[in-house]
Amino acid sequence: MEPTQQNIIKIGQFNAVHKINGSVVRKIPLDKSDAYNTRAVEIEAQVYRHLGRHKRIARCPQCREGCIDLQHEANGDLDSYLRNHCRSDRFRHRMARQTIEAVSIIHNKGVIPSDLSAQQLSDFGSSLQGSDAIIMENATHFLPRDEETPNTLQSDTFALGSTVYEILVGNRPYEGLENERIQRLYSNKTFPSVDQIRHVSWRTLILKCWMSEYKVTSDIQKDIPFPPLISHIFSWHPLCRTSYLGQAFLGPIIPQKCIRAFTSCSCLSVSIMPLARIDNFRHGCGVV
DSSP, X not given: OOOOGGGEEEEOSSEEEEEOSSSEEEEEESOTTOHHXXXXXXXXXXXXXXXXXXXXXXXXXXXXXXXXXXEOOTTOOHHHHHHHSOOOHHHHHHHHXXXXXXXXXXXXXXXXXXXXXXXXXXXXXOEETTOOOSOOOOGGGOOSSOTTSOOOHHHHHHHHHHHHHHHHHSSOTTTTSOHHHHHHHHHTTOOXXXXXXXXXXXXXXXXXXXXXXXXXXXXXHHTOOOOHHHHHHHHHOTTOOOOXXXXXXXXXXXXXXXXXXXHTOTTOOOOOOOOOSOTTSOSSOOOO
């Protein structure tokens, strides 16, 4: 099946997404005669080729001239899913952890997504290895700065804080306020209350993103709180230690002694596996 007006599922500023079949969507320029439209698709294709395959990156079967094919994710974007489904804190924490990991992987490859949000996770109208991005964040995710200033790791980190906030809280920071007012508040370092988030470690992580206290994404990963079960296990057994190895926490790296101690306990059956990719959500299938 080829892209038609009937199979468009989303339209953005520069491109449109068509559902080709049950497993593939195709991004093409909104107007092939417009240089910005075609450039946006070219940049995104370059980024996908540069990133390669990873469980946290949208699967890209192929990039051809003028189009990008991506695996169709059944649940759409994360923002819409969370707004339409009442999900547990545990689920939201897992989404936040995996989102931070995905952004860290992208940053480590020299890519700055430049438009982070729960709706546009890893959307690539990006800066690739120092090149200028063609898009910028929404006001709710925008680090106050001259709009002509290039996107940086610092601006992406600020946007990541807002993204984690919306995943955990269920709406964007200062949602409903005018853009100019949001920017005035941010410029004065007046941020939304994080009291709705019960876990103090998540509150601290978000505020540190907004206050630009992180220099690199790997520093954010070190502040990701353990899931409750893992925290309990760690407090129970002194041999357990965490190793990040430059990646987000997906599960502790547990010494074999510790694993044997767990499995030898008749009262405790624990299977500790790395979390899978954010199943059935777009990580890169947003629309520019």
